[in-house]
Amino acid sequence: MDDTATPAGGTRWTGNKWVGRPMSRLEDAALLTGRGRYTGDIDVPGTLEAVFVRSTVASGEILGIDTTAALDRPGVQAVVTATDLAATPGLTALLEREGFVTTTMPLLATDGVRYAGEPVAVVLASDRARAEDGAESVVVEIAEKPAVISIDQVREGGAGAVHEEAPDNILLDSTLFSDDLDSVLESSHLVVTKRVDTGRVVALPMEGRSAHAHWDGDRLTLHTSTQVPHMVRSAVAEQMGLMENQVRVVAPDVGGGFGQKCVVAREEVIVAVLARMLDRPVRWVEDRGENIVASFAGHEQVHEMTAGFTAEGVLTALSTDVWCDVGAYSAYPFTCAVEPLMAAGELPGPYRVPRYAARGVAVTTNKSPTAPYRGVSRPQITLAVERLLDEAAARLGIDRAEIRRRNLIRPEDFPYTGANLVTYDAGTYGESLEMCLAELGYDRWPERQERARAEGRLLGLGFVCFSERTGYGTPVFAGRGMAVTPGFDTAVVAMDPTGGVTVTTGVSAHGQGHATTFAQIVADRLGVEPSQVRVIEGDTDAVPFGWGTFGSRSIVIGGSAAHRAAGRLAEKLARLAAHRLEAAPADIVLENGSAHVRGTPARSVSLAAIAHDAHIAVQHLPEDEEPGLEARDSYDPPGTFSNATHGAIVEIDPGTGGVSIERYVVVEDCGVVINPLIVDGQVHGGVAQGIACALYEGLDFDEEGQCRTATLMDYLMPTAMEIPDFELHHLETPSEHSSTGAKGMGEGGTIGAPACVVSAVADAVAHLGIPVDRIPVTPQYLALAIGAATDNPDPGEQT
Amino acid sequence: MRTDSETLNVEFTVNGEARRVSIPPRRTLADVLREDLGLTGTHLGCEHGVCGACTVIVDGEPVRACLMFGVQAAGCEIETVEGLALPDGSLNDLQRSFSEHHGLQCGFCTPGMLMLGTAYVRRAVAADRESVREVVSSNLCRCTGYQGIVDAVCELVCHPDGTGAGEDPAGDS
Structure with a gap:
């Protein structure tokens, strides 16, 4: 209780009893007994079910919508089109930046449709099946136009415009770092140019999006499966012309988000608008097809890099152009610039890049819009840079580990400010690499790989370093x-x-366990048990204005705010206890639900007694103390860097091209670990999601912009058979930028895994000359390439 | 032609309790449990039989409740996540193991995983980790990377050294 007013980097509290413990989660019992309450479980009598009619074509002009037949279907109460929503301005995400083109996402398609799956109309009926019957009967006439479906197509020019405001289909073209690298590259020993492509993926939370709205005459209650309740409140109030105090947004239990729910969806706004318009509760529960085809996707990028190296493998300069396929719309509030700006801004990652030039481009296409999916461009920049380093090492004849040692930010460099003007706080870049290599048995790897190859087996080892x-x-x-x-x-x-x-x-929270970790933090500050601490989140009527959970922010920002507020409360408790015990506040220790005088445990008073007096018998308080026991604090850090090295050993079946992961090692440093169980769980899930991006998942579109992977039979989310057991190791560099010393770590697993798996796959086929610069690395690609390389000893002509 | 308002009366037991519902023939068992009986612990993750979030136990076998019509459950004994806890409300061994091994995060796939695991654990005596992985692979989870779930189920059926002891209880039966 000595540091509440101290800014970040000040003294930290000591004597943790609960922080650091692998406590089972306080939220588990409800979720394990069927008492979880998700948005789709909310049942207000009289609720109408909403089903969206979605465009079946990727691009076109709406000629007419005939709702007559739908309105005749039993149980259908209303069919709503854009005309009915003319009073809503649509969602516009703003960015004040040169090269950014502002576009608007209307709540329902108005002038035309921009992707297959775009909502065109809503059918409301007494139950879901009847609403779906009605939706099938809505006739939408669309004059189809050629679809714009890829970054390369846009770059070639001549494609039609997805938005009139952007005739060239570029919504952002921003040179973040400008530097004339020609002379540096000319004098470099080696120049590597490389293109890396990453596939379009979808976050796929097990609970899709959903919303339930209820209008009570002058006030709206919106339950919605969101990561960002206050952002939704702001958007809904704006679209409906309400004050924000007329809108209550509640995120009840939320079945995963991974970024897909950290932007505002047009569907959740529509449900709110319709509840007032029809004066009936309205519910929408997304189905899986909608979640795959019509929700927010991410991660589709093209990286074109040029890098210079000395003969010793030290980076001299790096330039990159990052092209991101952001889809049809710019999502509110992050904008479609979030991927290109993140990629171009942070591409150097954990490496010292003396000269840096970077351009980020957002390309709009006739595909579903994008949101900041877990990792947000850092899985892609990690893949890009690590492929670059592997190629440079091979061409220079330098060991892959050695080239990384020579370029990583060193302990003496911290705080390190890179050419990208980002300042890194202390981490364990080199240490995590060495520990990972030791765990993998890297020094013995060449012999093992040689033996395997002699037996006709394709074994590969990969490892990657990254910052988060x-x-x-x-x-x-x-x-x-x-x-x-x-x-x-x-x-x-x-x-x-x-x-x-x-x-x-x-x-x-939507799975991160805040009810437990925040309780651990606060319990230590106040000297109580975590089970006595109740954490309330996600209800805008009950919680202070805040930004929700995304970007690995909760424990750093929210956790620090809770830590500081609890510290303020602890100070007051100490003052009140000191008054009762006739001691100095500085001598009061809060422990085990009591306050006692340091060194004299017998001189104590229970916190419950202090709390009673502070509310019920305030005449016992010191004269200058206010009634009540409540403290508030906020936190707003510059950001803090976690880091990790991932390593993997894989085997490729030469016949099928299937990749199996034999070992997966993570050495990570997220500062002070509040709850090891939860941190490990975040790493496990993150790595699994990264493996999915590397090997299995990819939204596939045909030339007309139709998604060919619209079910879970086609979009291959890995199961427990594809995901290995993980080996985790932790280093701990306390953050100077959080009150608890914790760094965020929700995205690291997903950031490192694609590059790590690709590095291992590439190692397995390196002797066959097969390039692996594109994810997902499919069995088809590997089987064909391996077959061709085996049949044809000259590996020059790979497809 | 049948009208969509036609309903059929169906009787079955849910968690040991006799229930009678009047339902349209096209209503799935999952929707009957959730909408007609208010048992919202059974979740719908994909509605096409892949993710397994809706797994319940019907006459002892794990079943995708989204792929079975309510009328097909006539006369069946159905078990759902709401029936797992001990009579005093405390968690049973599998539920407790899920919590101890952090086998759940957002909790959405959890009821399906628990029902899948329950049916398996009942007949698995001494399984190995690979068999458990194969069983868990019936259902999808996006949060945990499966490790905590596999650990949780293994805790109940695997020999402490992680190996099986003979028969593979994961086999079809």
Whole structure:
């Protein structure tokens, strides 16, 4: 309780009893017994079910919508089209940046359709099946236009415009770092140019999106499966012309998000608008087909890099052009610039790049829009840079580990400011690499691989290093030029008259276990048990204004805010206890639900007794103390860098091209670990999602812009048979930019895994000359390439 | 032609309790449980039989409730996640193991995983980790990377050294 007013980097509290423990989660019991309450479980009598009629073509002009037959179907109450929503302005994500083209996403398609799956009309009926019957009967006449479906097509020119405002289909073209690298590259020993392509993927939370809205005459209650309740409140209020105090947004239990739910969906706004328009509760529950085809996707990029190296493999310069296929619309509030700006801004990652030039481009196409999917461009930049280093090492005849050692940020460099003007706080870049290599048995690898090859087996070992900026604060978003800067967060910690503690916070968990980790943090500050601490999130009527959960921000920002607020409350408890015990506040220790005088445990008073007096018998308080026990604090850091090295050993079946992962090792450093069980779980899930991007998942579109992977039979999310057991190791460099010393770590697994798996796959087929610069690396690609290389000893002509 | 308002009366037991519902023939068992009986612990993740979030136990076998019509359950004994806890409300061994091994994060796939695991654990005596992985691969989870789930099920059926002891209880039966 000595550092509440101290800025980040000040003294940290000591004597953790709960922080650091692998506590089972306090939220588990409800979820394990069927008592979880997700948006689709909310049942208000009289609720109408909404089903969207979606465009069956990727691009075209709407000639007419005939709702007559639908309205005749039993149970159908209403069919709504864009005409009925003319009063809503549509969602516009703003960025004040040269080269950015502002576009608007109408709530329903109006002039035309821009992707197959775009909502065109809504059918409302007494139950879901009847609403679906009605949706099938809506006739939408569309004059189809040729679809724009790829970055390369846009770059070639001549494609039609997805948005009139952007005739060239470029929504952002921004040179973030300008540098004339020609002379540096000319004098470099080696220049590597490389193109890396990454596939379009979808976050696929097990609970799709859903919303339930209820209008009670002058106030709206919207339950929605979101990561960002206050952002939704702002958007809904704006679209409906309401004050925000007329809108209550609740994120109840949320079945995963991974970024897909950190933007505002047009469907959740429509449900709110219709609840008022029809004066009936309205519910929409997305089906899996909609979630794959019509929701937010991400990660589809082309990286074109040129890098110079000395003969020793030291990077001299790096230039990159990053092209991102952002799809048909710019999502509110992050804008479609989030991927290119992140990629171009942070591409150097954990490496020292003395000269750097970077351009980020957002290309709009007739595909579903994108949102910041877990990792947000860092899986792609890690893949790009690691492929570059592997190629440079091979061409220079330098060991893959050695070239990384020579380029990683060194311990003496911290705080390190790169050519990308990003300042890195301390981490364990070299140490994590060495530990990972030792775990993998890297020094013995060549012999093992040689033996395997002699037996006709294709074994590969890969490893990658990366940094993960977490806890992005206001300055980062402001620096990008975003009109909405979701940086700070706030927590209120209150003790009730019985000594029970309630934490309300603006972050909003959807699987991350905040009810446990925040309780651990606060319990240590107040000297109580975590089971006495109740954490409330996700209800805009109950929690302070905050930005929700995304970008690995919750423990850094929300956790620090809770830590600081709890510290303020602890100070007050100490003052009140000191008054009762006739001691100095500085001598009061809060422990085991009591306050006692340091060194004299017998001189103690229970916190419950203090809490009782602070509310019920305030005449016992010191004269200058206010009634009640409640403290509030906010936090807004510059961001803090976690880091990790991932390593994997894979085997490729030469006949089928299938890749199996024999070992997967993670050595990660996320600073102070609040709950090891939860941190490990985040790594496991993140790596699995990264493996999915590397080997299995990819949205596939035909030339007309039709998604060919619209079911889980075609879009291959890996099962427990494809995902290996993970070996995790932790290093701990406490953050200077969070009150607890914790760094964020929700995305690291997904950031490192694609590059790591690709590095191992590439190693397995390196002797066959097969390039692996594109994900997902499919069995088809590998089987054909291996077959061709085996039949034809000259590996020059691979497809 | 049948009208969509036609309903059929169906009787079955859910978690040991006799239930009678009047339902349209096209309503799936998952929707009957959720909408007609208010048992929202059974979740719908894909509605095409792949993800397994809706897994319930019907006459002892794990079943995708999204692929079975409610009327097909006539006369069946159905078990759902709401029936797993011990009579005093405390968690059973599998539920407790899921919590101890962090086999759940967002909790959405969890009821299906628990029902799948329950049917398996009942007949698995001494399985190995690979068999458990194969069983868990019936269902999808996006949060955990499966490790905590496999650990949780293994805790109940695997020999402490991680190997099986003879028969493979994961085999079809």
